[in-house]
């Protein structure tokens with residue numbers, strides 16, 4: 001039987017600005033400037049971005065991010081950073097997601113916890129990182145701002161971020177309201193942005209990495225793929241569901257509220273869409289969308305308990321590897337794609 005990963009994509013592109021070495025390394029501006037072995041990022045994931053996952057990502061030579069707001073308090077984040085350091089001697093970062101909230105978390109205190117813990121790299125996401133930039137820069141921290149549009153990437157660059165991570169419409173979580181998929185978004189951003197670009201959304205394997213590099217990105221960010229690894233601290237049912245699922249098994253919620261999120265299709269996400277489509281307001285779905293119910297999905301494996309975040313890239317996922325296996329496989333297959341599939345496409349006259 002053909003598995004989802006048997007489907008190959010033919011590339012007809014030259015990879016520019018990428019030095020590819022023979023010992024399983026692809027070196028880009030991103031790997032040099034962020035001092036990581038591989039151009040692969042594991043972005044922030046609410047309830048998932050904990051030390052158990054981030055430490056093996058760091059050990060594998062990729063850039064992993066603990067998710068600040070998964071920790072209930074800034075003090076708990078300090079402890080989580082220390083716990084992660086006990087599990088790895090490699091560098092890792094912290095994601096600070098800035099979202100609209102009726103009673104926002106104490107962002108300044110989380111920021112202080114990150115700085116005081118000596119973290120060298122931060123992934124900001126959601127709203128503009130403007131208010132956090134002076135403190136991070138004063139502490140010598142590199143900031144990667146994750147956004148969903150070219151205009152926000154340009155804005156982030158003008159604020160002094162060190163890289164932008166750009167989520168295409170395929171992504172898990174918040175794809176924004178423009179509905180522009182990565183194939184256009186990354187290439188369009190590469191025309192306007194000078195700092196390194198991390199392509200995010202819809203990437204789960206070497207084909208995605210190579211495509212992203214061809215589009216002008218310097219690295220890739222993956223959420224869904226890392227969620228489906230041995231070390232991801234979520235119930236086995238979540239991982240099995242991802243392996244079974246295809247590209248049509250996600251649902252966009254909160255469209256009418258202009259705060260779109262891509263989540264798994266289940267009874268809860270269907271009900272939320274129906275209520276809002278019928279003219280409902282946030283208050284009408286507040287209980288259904290409660291974060292604690294989503295957290296219970298990951299903890300108990302009851303896949304209908306609440307909303308859980310996943311992207312269209314689940315269509316490309318067939319297995320539950322360890323993080324080390326995953327990263328090594330992506331790098332090896334990327335090297336193979338360049339040498340055995342792409343290079344031969346260039347005719348002798350074209351060289």
Ligand SMILES: Cc1cc2nc3c(=O)[nH]c(=O)nc-3n(C[C@H](O)[C@H](O)[C@H](O)COP(=O)(O)O)c2cc1C
Pocket residue numbers: 042043044045046048067095097124125126146167170171172173174200201202203221222223224225227308309310311312313
């Ligand atoms: C379970 C899960 C939770 C996520 N939570 C966050 C979050 O709290 N903050 C954030 O910036 N991004 C979050 N994301 C988005 C990822 O960091 C990443 O941008 C996205 O997953 C990329 O798309 P992909 O899933 O197709 O790889 C989450 C993604 C997943 C799968």
